[in-house]
Amino acid sequence: MTLPRLRPDIGSLPAYKAGQRPAERDDLVSYKISSNENPYPPLPSVLAAINRAAQDTHRYPDPFSRRLVSAIAARFDVPEESIALGTGSVAVCGQIIAAAAGPGDEVLYAWRSFEAYPIWTQISGATSVQVPLLPDERHDLEAMLAAITDRTRVIFVCNPNNPTGQVVTTTELIGFLDRVPPDVIVVLDEAYREFMVGEDMPDGMQLFRGYPNLVVLRTFSKAYGLAALRIGFAVAHETVAEALRKTATPFGVSTIAEEAAIASLEAEAELLERVRALVDERQRVWAALRDQGWPVHRTEANFVWLRLNQESLAFTAACEMAGITVRPFAGEGVRITIAETEANDRVIAVAAGFLQQHG
Numbered sequence: 057m058t059l060p061r062l063r064p065d066i067g068s069l070p071a072y073k074a075g076q077r078p079a080e081r082d083d084l085v086s087y088k089i090s091s092n093e094n095p096y097p098p099l100p101s102v103l104a105a106i107n108r109a110a111q112d113t114h115r116y117p118d119p120f121s122r123r124l125v126s127a128i129a130a131r132f133d134v135p136e137e138s139i140a141l142g143t144g145s146v147a148v149c150g151q152i153i154a155a156a157a158g159p160g161d162e163v164l165y166a167w168r169s170f171e172a173y174p175i176w177t178q179i180s181g182a183t184s185v186q187v188p189l190l191p192d193e194r195h196d197l198e199a200m201l202a203a204i205t206d207r208t209r210v211i212f213v214c215n216p217n218n219p220t221g222q223v224v225t226t227t228e229l230i231g232f233l234d235r236v237p238p239d240v241i242v243v244l245d246e247a248y249r250e251f252m253v254g255e256d257m258p259d260g261m262q263l264f265r266g267y268p269n270l271v272v273l274r275t276f277s278k279a280y281g282l283a284a285l286r287i288g289f290a291v292a293h294e295t296v297a298e299a300l301r302k303t304a305t306p307f308g309v310s311t312i313a314e315e316a317a318i319a320s321l322e323a324e325a326e327l328l329e330r331v332r333a334l335v336d337e338r339q340r341v342w343a344a345l346r347d348q349g350w351p352v353h354r355t356e357a358n359f360v361w362l363r364l365n366q367e368s369l370a371f372t373a374a375c376e377m378a379g380i381t382v383r384p385f386a387g388e389g390v391r392i393t394i395a396e397t398e399a400n401d402r403v404i405a406v407a408a409g410f411l412q413q414h415g
């Protein structure tokens with residue numbers, strides 16, 4: 057039987073490995089801490105906005121999401137022309153590559169980093185250039201600069217880096233941006249920006265005006281807790297933002313997502329209280345793991361990274377036994393989302409037991 061002809065390179069496309077859902081258990085409550093989701097359910101005010109917007113489901117959304125664009129512009133003090141929305145910032149990554157890179161072009165990023173970068177790059181027909189992280193899990197910015205060629209079109213800097221949680225500081229980032237050719241796009245993926253509390257932490261919203269080639273990515277999925285509604289955005293020079301609007305899925309951002317995002321910006325103080333509580337929990341988990349003797353780096357995101365190498369899957373299985381589903385990267389490490397206090401307590405307990413058995 058003859059099957060339809062597909063692009064040969066699509067066969068080798070890696071499937072996106074989403075965080076697994078835990079199996080249902082009778083004996084204990086399970087926790088999914090594999091996708092860096094927010095453990096808090098939507099605020100009542102956000103749910104009310106979602107319910108109101110649901111009444112309009114028979115209508116297409118505003119293709120320009122003008123109400124949300126103007127709310128984002130006001131909140132972050134950026135021009136409306138500089139904002140481009142997408143169905144999650146994952147989609148905006150794809151919009152950027154579609155707008156800037158094709159066959160023969162190179163997309164450069166650190167590795168290990170966010171899985172969407174190689175997938176979108178391959179879909180576009182461009183070539184991935186992956187620069188290994190430093191031994192301390194941070195971006196090797198010098199090596200990334202050295203890897204730029206005249207075919208480089210897009211560079212991703214994931215800050216903090218998913219899955220390692222390590223950051224590029226403002227000083228480092230500025231030093232980097234000053235040396236990247238101005239016709240090469242630098243994407244600063246700030247999916248976890250709200251969880252950053254350290255010193256000298258960059259804020260893309262402050263930096264983008266100084267660099268017309270800088271594209272800042274933000275999402276409502278993590279700190280704002282709207283992962284299921286698929287909404288994220290870029291802030292960039294207006295010429296770039298316009299190109300990103302052109303490469304977006306038409307009517308991709310639903311009215312429900314738009315209204316929930318607006319309501320979330322209105323309730324930001326309350327949401328950032330929750331972020332603060334998660335940051336406190338992150339500190340507690342990190343300190344406990346360190347005290348147990350784990351070589352765990354401080355993290356600025358809502359997850360911790362354990363470089364378990366060959367023991368990654370064994371650790372994941374031990375977590376599963378305890379009713380917590382983490383995200384393994386076989387042969388490399390395990391990413392553990394900071395979540396409900398009970399889930400965090402179990403992580404600490406599993407880690408202690410694992411060290412006794414394997415340490």
Ligand SMILES: *Cc1c(COP(=O)(O)O)cnc(C)c1O
Nearest residue numbers: 144145146170218247275277288
């Ligand atoms: C979660 C995440 C995103 C955003 O995902 P969306 O839900 O598509 O907005 C973007 N970048 C990184 C690095 C992430 O971890």
